[in-house]
Amino acid sequence: xxxxxxxxxxxxxxxxxxxxxxxxxxxxxxxxxxxxxxxxxxxxxxxxxxxxxxxxxxxxxxxxxxxxxxxxxxxxxxxxxxxxxxxxxxxxxxxxxxxxxxxxxxxxxxxxxxxxxxxxxxxxxxxxxxxxxxxxxxxxxxxxxxxxxxxxxxxxxxxxxxxxxxxxxxxxxxxxxxxxxxxxxxxxxxxxxxxxxxxxxxxxxxxxxxxxxxxxxxxxxxxxxxxxxxxxxxxxxxxxxxxxxxxxxxxxxxxxxxxxxxxxxxxxxxxxxxxxxxxxxxxxxxxxxx
Amino acid sequence: xxxxxxxxxxxxxxxxxxxxxxxxxxxxxxxxxxxxxxxxxxxxxxxxxxxxxxxxxxxxxxxxxxxxxxxxxxxxxxxxxxxxxxxxxxxxxxx
Numbered sequence: 001x002x003x004x005x006x007x008x009x010x011x012x013x014x015x016x017x018x019x020x021x022x023x024x025x026x027x028x029x030x031x032x033x034x035x036x037x038x039x040x041x042x043x044x045x046x047x048x049x050x051x052x053x054x055x056x057x058x059x060x061x062x063x064x065x066x067x068x069x070x071x072x073x074x075x076x077x078x079x080x081x082x083x084x085x086x087x088x089x090x091x092x093x094x095x096x097x098x099x100x101x102x103x104x105x106x107x108x109x110x111x112x113x114x115x116x117x118x119x120x121x122x123x124x125x126x127x128x129x130x131x132x133x134x135x136x137x138x139x140x141x142x143x144x145x146x147x148x149x150x151x152x153x154x155x156x157x158x159x160x161x162x163x164x165x166x167x168x169x170x171x172x173x174x175x176x177x178x179x180x181x182x183x184x185x186x187x188x189x190x191x192x193x194x195x196x197x198x199x200x201x202x203x204x205x206x207x208x209x210x211x212x213x214x215x216x217x218x219x220x221x222x223x224x225x226x227x228x229x230x231x232x233x234x235x236x237x238x239x240x241x242x243x244x245x246x247x248x249x250x251x252x253x254x255x256x257x258x259x260x261x262x263x264x265x266x267x268x269x270x271x272x273x274x275x276x277x278x279x280x281x282x283x284x285x286x287x288x289x290x
Numbered sequence: 291x292x293x294x295x296x297x298x299x300x301x302x303x304x305x306x307x308x309x310x311x312x313x314x315x316x317x318x319x320x321x322x323x324x325x326x327x328x329x330x331x332x333x334x335x336x337x338x339x340x341x342x343x344x345x346x347x348x349x350x351x352x353x354x355x356x357x358x359x360x361x362x363x364x365x366x367x368x369x370x371x372x373x374x375x376x377x378x379x380x381x382x383x384x385x
Contacts, residue, residue, distance in 0.1 A: 244329070287329075287337075
Protein backbone atom coordinates (compact mmCIF):
# COMPACT_ATOMS: atom_id res chain seq x y z
CA UNK A 1 0.00 0.00 0.00
CA UNK A 2 1.43 3.36 -0.99
CA UNK A 3 -0.53 5.43 1.54
CA UNK A 4 0.66 4.50 5.03
CA UNK A 5 0.58 5.95 8.53
CA UNK A 6 -2.04 8.68 8.80
CA UNK A 7 -4.70 8.15 6.13
CA UNK A 8 -7.08 11.07 6.59
CA UNK A 9 -9.15 13.31 8.82
CA UNK A 10 -11.38 10.68 10.43
CA UNK A 11 -13.80 12.41 12.76
CA UNK A 12 -14.34 15.65 14.60
CA UNK A 13 -16.34 16.11 17.81
CA UNK A 14 -18.05 19.50 17.81
CA UNK A 15 -19.82 21.25 20.67
CA UNK A 16 -23.25 22.73 19.97
CA UNK A 17 -25.58 24.78 22.15
CA UNK A 18 -28.88 23.08 21.29
CA UNK A 19 -28.91 19.58 19.83
CA UNK A 20 -32.29 19.67 18.10
CA UNK A 21 -31.35 22.79 16.18
CA UNK A 22 -27.92 21.36 15.36
CA UNK A 23 -29.46 18.18 13.96
CA UNK A 24 -31.90 20.14 11.80
CA UNK A 25 -28.83 21.87 10.37
CA UNK A 26 -26.35 19.00 9.97
CA UNK A 27 -28.89 16.37 8.87
CA UNK A 28 -31.48 18.51 7.11
CA UNK A 29 -29.29 21.15 5.50
CA UNK A 30 -25.80 19.69 5.21
CA UNK A 31 -27.35 16.32 4.38
CA UNK A 32 -25.47 14.05 6.77
CA UNK A 33 -26.98 10.75 7.93
CA UNK A 34 -28.04 10.36 11.56
CA UNK A 35 -26.21 7.24 12.79
CA UNK A 36 -26.98 7.12 16.50
CA UNK A 37 -28.04 9.16 19.50
CA UNK A 38 -26.01 7.70 22.34
CA UNK A 39 -27.08 7.52 25.99
CA UNK A 40 -24.47 10.12 27.01
CA UNK A 41 -26.16 12.65 24.70
CA UNK A 42 -23.61 12.61 21.91
CA UNK A 43 -25.00 12.26 18.41
CA UNK A 44 -23.10 10.50 15.64
CA UNK A 45 -23.38 11.44 11.96
CA UNK A 46 -21.81 10.44 8.65
CA UNK A 47 -21.81 11.48 5.02
CA UNK A 48 -23.43 9.16 2.50
CA UNK A 49 -20.13 8.49 0.74
CA UNK A 50 -18.23 7.41 3.88
CA UNK A 51 -17.60 3.76 4.75
CA UNK A 52 -16.86 4.20 8.45
CA UNK A 53 -19.63 4.27 11.05
CA UNK A 54 -19.39 7.99 11.79
CA UNK A 55 -17.29 11.05 11.04
CA UNK A 56 -19.06 13.89 12.84
CA UNK A 57 -19.87 13.78 16.55
CA UNK A 58 -22.05 16.48 18.12
CA UNK A 59 -22.02 17.13 21.87
CA UNK A 60 -24.39 19.59 23.55
CA UNK A 61 -22.41 21.97 25.79
CA UNK A 62 -22.52 25.48 27.23
CA UNK A 63 -20.05 26.83 24.65
CA UNK A 64 -19.61 25.82 21.00
CA UNK A 65 -16.25 24.88 19.48
CA UNK A 66 -14.21 21.74 18.92
CA UNK A 67 -13.52 18.98 21.49
CA UNK A 68 -11.22 16.83 19.39
CA UNK A 69 -10.19 16.21 15.79
CA UNK A 70 -9.02 12.69 15.00
CA UNK A 71 -7.09 11.12 12.16
CA UNK A 72 -7.44 7.55 11.02
CA UNK A 73 -4.22 5.59 10.58
CA UNK A 74 -3.72 2.53 8.37
CA UNK A 75 -2.86 -0.08 11.00
CA UNK A 76 -3.21 -0.57 14.74
CA UNK A 77 0.58 -0.98 15.00
CA UNK A 78 0.95 2.55 13.59
CA UNK A 79 -0.48 3.82 16.87
CA UNK A 80 2.49 2.39 18.79
CA UNK A 81 4.98 3.90 16.38
CA UNK A 82 3.33 7.31 16.46
CA UNK A 83 3.01 7.22 20.25
CA UNK A 84 6.77 6.86 20.61
CA UNK A 85 7.47 9.63 18.11
CA UNK A 86 4.93 11.99 19.74
CA UNK A 87 6.45 11.40 23.18
CA UNK A 88 9.95 11.91 21.75
CA UNK A 89 8.75 15.23 20.33
CA UNK A 90 7.81 16.24 23.87
CA UNK A 91 4.03 15.87 24.01
CA UNK A 92 2.14 13.81 26.58
CA UNK A 93 0.11 10.95 25.11
CA UNK A 94 -2.96 9.41 26.73
CA UNK A 95 -5.15 6.56 25.59
CA UNK A 96 -8.89 6.35 25.03
CA UNK A 97 -10.45 2.94 25.53
CA UNK A 98 -12.07 1.09 22.63
CA UNK A 99 -15.79 1.83 22.47
CA UNK A 100 -15.59 5.27 24.12
CA UNK A 101 -17.16 6.27 20.85
CA UNK A 102 -19.30 3.39 19.58
CA UNK A 103 -17.61 1.43 16.81
CA UNK A 104 -14.12 2.82 17.33
CA UNK A 105 -11.09 0.91 18.54
CA UNK A 106 -8.46 2.33 20.86
CA UNK A 107 -7.33 5.89 20.33
CA UNK A 108 -4.24 7.79 21.41
CA UNK A 109 -4.63 11.48 22.18
CA UNK A 110 -2.48 14.53 22.82
CA UNK A 111 -2.74 18.31 22.97
CA UNK A 112 -0.97 20.42 20.36
CA UNK A 113 0.93 23.63 21.11
CA UNK A 114 -2.06 25.38 19.50
CA UNK A 115 -4.26 24.04 22.32
CA UNK A 116 -6.22 21.53 20.24
CA UNK A 117 -6.74 17.91 21.24
CA UNK A 118 -5.85 15.50 18.45
CA UNK A 119 -6.43 11.75 18.44
CA UNK A 120 -5.30 8.88 16.23
CA UNK A 121 -7.16 5.61 15.75
CA UNK A 122 -6.96 2.64 13.43
CA UNK A 123 -10.17 0.68 13.92
CA UNK A 124 -13.62 1.90 12.97
CA UNK A 125 -16.71 -0.20 12.42
CA UNK A 126 -17.93 -0.32 8.84
CA UNK A 127 -21.22 1.50 8.42
CA UNK A 128 -24.19 -0.57 7.33
CA UNK A 129 -25.30 2.50 5.39
CA UNK A 130 -22.09 3.24 3.48
CA UNK A 131 -21.50 3.13 -0.26
CA UNK A 132 -22.42 -0.12 -2.00
CA UNK A 133 -19.43 -2.35 -2.73
CA UNK A 134 -20.97 -4.88 -5.08
CA UNK A 135 -21.96 -3.57 -8.52
CA UNK A 136 -22.36 -0.25 -6.75
CA UNK A 137 -25.26 2.02 -7.39
CA UNK A 138 -24.37 5.68 -7.03
CA UNK A 139 -26.16 6.02 -3.69
CA UNK A 140 -28.58 4.14 -1.45
CA UNK A 141 -31.02 6.97 -0.76
CA UNK A 142 -31.40 10.25 -2.61
CA UNK A 143 -28.92 12.72 -1.11
CA UNK A 144 -30.51 15.47 0.95
CA UNK A 145 -29.86 19.16 1.48
CA UNK A 146 -26.37 20.14 0.33
CA UNK A 147 -25.64 16.49 -0.46
CA UNK A 148 -22.41 16.40 1.56
CA UNK A 149 -20.26 13.38 0.69
CA UNK A 150 -18.56 13.47 4.07
CA UNK A 151 -16.11 15.16 6.45
CA UNK A 152 -13.28 16.86 4.55
CA UNK A 153 -11.06 18.91 6.90
CA UNK A 154 -10.91 21.42 9.75
CA UNK A 155 -9.24 24.82 10.10
CA UNK A 156 -8.01 25.41 13.64
CA UNK A 157 -6.84 28.69 15.23
CA UNK A 158 -4.14 28.84 17.89
CA UNK A 159 -0.65 30.00 18.78
CA UNK A 160 2.66 28.79 17.32
CA UNK A 161 1.78 27.60 13.84
CA UNK A 162 5.50 27.15 13.11
CA UNK A 163 5.84 24.50 15.81
CA UNK A 164 2.60 22.74 14.97
CA UNK A 165 3.79 22.53 11.36
CA UNK A 166 7.05 20.95 12.52
CA UNK A 167 5.05 18.46 14.59
CA UNK A 168 2.74 17.42 11.76
CA UNK A 169 5.53 17.11 9.19
CA UNK A 170 8.25 15.54 11.38
CA UNK A 171 6.13 13.35 13.67
CA UNK A 172 2.95 12.48 11.76
CA UNK A 173 4.59 12.52 8.30
CA UNK A 174 2.19 15.11 6.86
CA UNK A 175 3.25 17.30 3.93
CA UNK A 176 3.09 21.08 3.92
CA UNK A 177 0.99 21.89 0.85
CA UNK A 178 0.63 25.67 1.13
CA UNK A 179 1.61 28.33 3.63
CA UNK A 180 1.40 32.05 4.24
CA UNK A 181 4.89 33.13 5.13
CA UNK A 182 6.03 36.26 6.96
CA UNK A 183 9.65 37.18 7.73
CA UNK A 184 8.97 35.85 11.25
CA UNK A 185 7.61 32.49 10.10
CA UNK A 186 4.41 30.93 8.80
CA UNK A 187 1.09 32.38 9.98
CA UNK A 188 -1.18 29.92 8.13
CA UNK A 189 -0.49 26.38 6.88
CA UNK A 190 -2.37 23.72 4.91
CA UNK A 191 -1.23 20.18 5.73
CA UNK A 192 -2.07 16.83 4.17
CA UNK A 193 -1.46 13.14 4.79
CA UNK A 194 -3.05 12.13 1.49
CA UNK A 195 -3.54 13.46 -2.03
CA UNK A 196 -6.22 15.89 -0.82
CA UNK A 197 -5.02 19.49 -0.79
CA UNK A 198 -5.48 19.53 2.98
CA UNK A 199 -6.64 17.32 5.83
CA UNK A 200 -6.11 20.07 8.40
CA UNK A 201 -5.10 23.74 8.37
CA UNK A 202 -3.90 26.10 11.10
CA UNK A 203 -3.94 29.88 11.41
CA UNK A 204 -1.85 31.81 13.94
CA UNK A 205 -4.09 33.19 16.69
CA UNK A 206 -3.24 34.29 20.25
CA UNK A 207 -6.04 32.35 21.95
CA UNK A 208 -5.47 28.56 22.02
CA UNK A 209 -7.88 25.83 20.98
CA UNK A 210 -10.17 27.89 18.76
CA UNK A 211 -12.29 26.47 15.95
CA UNK A 212 -12.57 28.28 12.63
CA UNK A 213 -14.50 25.75 10.56
CA UNK A 214 -15.35 22.17 9.72
CA UNK A 215 -15.54 21.47 6.01
CA UNK A 216 -17.71 18.99 4.16
CA UNK A 217 -16.85 17.61 0.74
CA UNK A 218 -19.34 18.10 -2.07
CA UNK A 219 -19.31 16.22 -5.34
CA UNK A 220 -19.81 19.45 -7.22
CA UNK A 221 -20.00 23.10 -6.29
CA UNK A 222 -23.16 23.21 -8.40
CA UNK A 223 -24.83 21.83 -5.30
CA UNK A 224 -24.34 25.13 -3.49
CA UNK A 225 -22.63 27.74 -5.65
CA UNK A 226 -19.11 28.94 -5.43
CA UNK A 227 -16.60 31.37 -4.51
CA UNK A 228 -13.09 30.07 -4.80
CA UNK A 229 -9.86 29.84 -2.83
CA UNK A 230 -6.53 30.75 -4.42
CA UNK A 231 -5.04 28.50 -1.74
CA UNK A 232 -5.88 24.86 -2.70
CA UNK A 233 -7.92 26.26 -5.67
CA UNK A 234 -11.01 24.66 -4.11
CA UNK A 235 -14.53 25.97 -4.59
CA UNK A 236 -16.08 27.04 -1.34
CA UNK A 237 -18.98 28.51 0.58
CA UNK A 238 -18.87 29.41 4.28
CA UNK A 239 -21.80 29.69 6.66
CA UNK A 240 -22.56 29.07 10.34
CA UNK A 241 -24.33 26.28 12.16
CA UNK A 242 -27.07 27.37 14.63
CA UNK A 243 -24.52 27.47 17.51
CA UNK A 244 -22.10 29.73 15.63
CA UNK A 245 -19.61 27.11 14.50
CA UNK A 246 -18.49 27.99 10.98
CA UNK A 247 -19.09 25.36 8.30
CA UNK A 248 -17.68 25.15 4.81
CA UNK A 249 -18.73 23.13 1.83
CA UNK A 250 -15.74 22.43 -0.37
CA UNK A 251 -15.27 20.93 -3.79
CA UNK A 252 -12.35 20.46 -6.14
CA UNK A 253 -8.90 21.81 -5.44
CA UNK A 254 -5.81 20.23 -6.88
CA UNK A 255 -4.42 16.82 -6.03
CA UNK A 256 -1.22 16.82 -4.01
CA UNK A 257 1.62 14.34 -4.19
CA UNK A 258 4.59 14.23 -1.83
CA UNK A 259 7.06 15.29 -4.52
CA UNK A 260 5.20 18.57 -5.07
CA UNK A 261 6.73 21.81 -3.76
CA UNK A 262 5.04 23.88 -1.06
CA UNK A 263 3.13 26.85 -2.52
CA UNK A 264 3.88 30.06 -0.66
CA UNK A 265 1.76 33.19 -0.20
CA UNK A 266 2.84 36.54 1.16
CA UNK A 267 0.50 38.18 3.69
CA UNK A 268 -0.28 41.10 1.35
CA UNK A 269 -1.86 38.61 -1.12
CA UNK A 270 -3.85 36.69 1.47
CA UNK A 271 -7.15 38.21 0.31
CA UNK A 272 -6.66 36.53 -3.05
CA UNK A 273 -5.49 33.35 -1.34
CA UNK A 274 -8.68 32.96 0.67
CA UNK A 275 -11.29 34.63 -1.57
CA UNK A 276 -9.83 34.46 -5.06
CA UNK A 277 -12.47 36.51 -6.88
CA UNK A 278 -13.26 39.06 -4.17
CA UNK A 279 -9.53 39.47 -3.40
CA UNK A 280 -10.50 40.85 -0.04
CA UNK A 281 -10.63 39.40 3.43
CA UNK A 282 -13.14 40.60 5.95
CA UNK A 283 -12.94 40.91 9.72
CA UNK A 284 -15.69 38.37 10.24
CA UNK A 285 -13.82 35.68 8.35
CA UNK A 286 -10.59 36.37 10.17
CA UNK A 287 -11.84 37.08 13.66
CA UNK A 288 -15.04 35.11 14.26
CA UNK A 289 -14.22 31.73 15.81
CA UNK A 290 -15.70 29.45 18.47
CA UNK B 291 -49.12 42.55 23.48
CA UNK B 292 -47.27 44.68 21.01
CA UNK B 293 -46.49 43.33 17.57
CA UNK B 294 -43.06 44.87 17.73
CA UNK B 295 -40.73 46.65 20.13
CA UNK B 296 -38.38 49.56 19.64
CA UNK B 297 -34.68 48.91 20.21
CA UNK B 298 -32.38 51.86 20.81
CA UNK B 299 -28.62 51.42 20.54
CA UNK B 300 -26.95 53.89 22.89
CA UNK B 301 -23.85 55.53 21.48
CA UNK B 302 -25.22 55.45 17.95
CA UNK B 303 -28.13 57.09 16.18
CA UNK B 304 -29.71 53.74 15.57
CA UNK B 305 -33.23 52.91 16.59
CA UNK B 306 -35.16 50.10 14.97
CA UNK B 307 -38.19 47.95 15.51
CA UNK B 308 -37.93 44.30 16.48
CA UNK B 309 -40.96 42.09 15.80
CA UNK B 310 -42.33 40.14 18.76
CA UNK B 311 -40.30 36.93 19.07
CA UNK B 312 -37.48 38.07 16.78
CA UNK B 313 -33.85 38.33 17.85
CA UNK B 314 -32.47 41.86 18.07
CA UNK B 315 -29.44 41.34 15.82
CA UNK B 316 -31.52 39.72 13.09
CA UNK B 317 -34.08 42.55 13.19
CA UNK B 318 -31.23 45.07 12.98
CA UNK B 319 -29.66 43.38 9.96
CA UNK B 320 -33.00 43.07 8.15
CA UNK B 321 -33.32 46.85 8.33
CA UNK B 322 -29.85 47.36 6.89
CA UNK B 323 -28.45 48.82 10.09
CA UNK B 324 -25.01 48.15 11.58
CA UNK B 325 -24.69 49.71 15.03
CA UNK B 326 -23.88 46.30 16.58
CA UNK B 327 -21.18 44.20 14.87
CA UNK B 328 -22.38 40.90 13.42
CA UNK B 329 -20.48 37.62 13.90
CA UNK B 330 -21.81 34.05 13.81
CA UNK B 331 -25.47 34.95 14.57
CA UNK B 332 -25.70 31.77 16.67
CA UNK B 333 -24.66 32.73 20.20
CA UNK B 334 -21.18 31.29 19.73
CA UNK B 335 -18.54 33.89 18.89
CA UNK B 336 -19.26 36.84 21.19
CA UNK B 337 -18.97 39.53 18.51
CA UNK B 338 -22.40 41.11 19.21
CA UNK B 339 -22.02 41.30 23.01
CA UNK B 340 -24.22 44.10 24.39
CA UNK B 341 -25.40 45.40 27.76
CA UNK B 342 -29.13 45.89 28.16
CA UNK B 343 -29.65 49.27 29.82
CA UNK B 344 -33.43 49.16 30.12
CA UNK B 345 -36.35 46.95 29.23
CA UNK B 346 -37.37 43.34 29.70
CA UNK B 347 -36.21 40.48 27.53
CA UNK B 348 -35.46 36.81 27.29
CA UNK B 349 -32.48 35.07 25.70
CA UNK B 350 -31.79 31.82 23.99
CA UNK B 351 -28.73 29.80 25.03
CA UNK B 352 -25.47 31.75 24.70
CA UNK B 353 -21.84 30.59 24.81
CA UNK B 354 -20.52 30.61 28.39
CA UNK B 355 -17.14 31.46 26.87
CA UNK B 356 -18.53 34.94 26.18
CA UNK B 357 -21.36 35.49 28.66
CA UNK B 358 -20.73 34.27 32.22
CA UNK B 359 -23.52 33.81 34.76
CA UNK B 360 -22.38 37.05 36.43
CA UNK B 361 -22.48 38.81 33.04
CA UNK B 362 -26.01 37.59 32.51
CA UNK B 363 -27.11 38.92 35.90
CA UNK B 364 -25.55 42.28 34.94
CA UNK B 365 -27.55 42.43 31.70
CA UNK B 366 -24.73 41.38 29.37
CA UNK B 367 -26.10 39.30 26.50
CA UNK B 368 -25.43 38.44 22.87
CA UNK B 369 -27.69 40.46 20.59
CA UNK B 370 -28.11 37.47 18.26
CA UNK B 371 -29.85 35.58 21.11
CA UNK B 372 -31.71 38.54 22.62
CA UNK B 373 -35.50 38.63 22.26
CA UNK B 374 -37.23 41.80 23.55
CA UNK B 375 -40.33 41.63 25.73
CA UNK B 376 -40.59 45.42 25.90
CA UNK B 377 -38.86 48.37 24.25
CA UNK B 378 -35.12 48.00 24.89
CA UNK B 379 -32.08 50.24 25.21
CA UNK B 380 -28.78 48.43 24.65
CA UNK B 381 -25.15 49.47 24.41
CA UNK B 382 -22.39 47.62 22.59
CA UNK B 383 -20.20 45.99 25.26
CA UNK B 384 -17.40 44.43 23.19
CA UNK B 385 -15.55 41.30 24.17
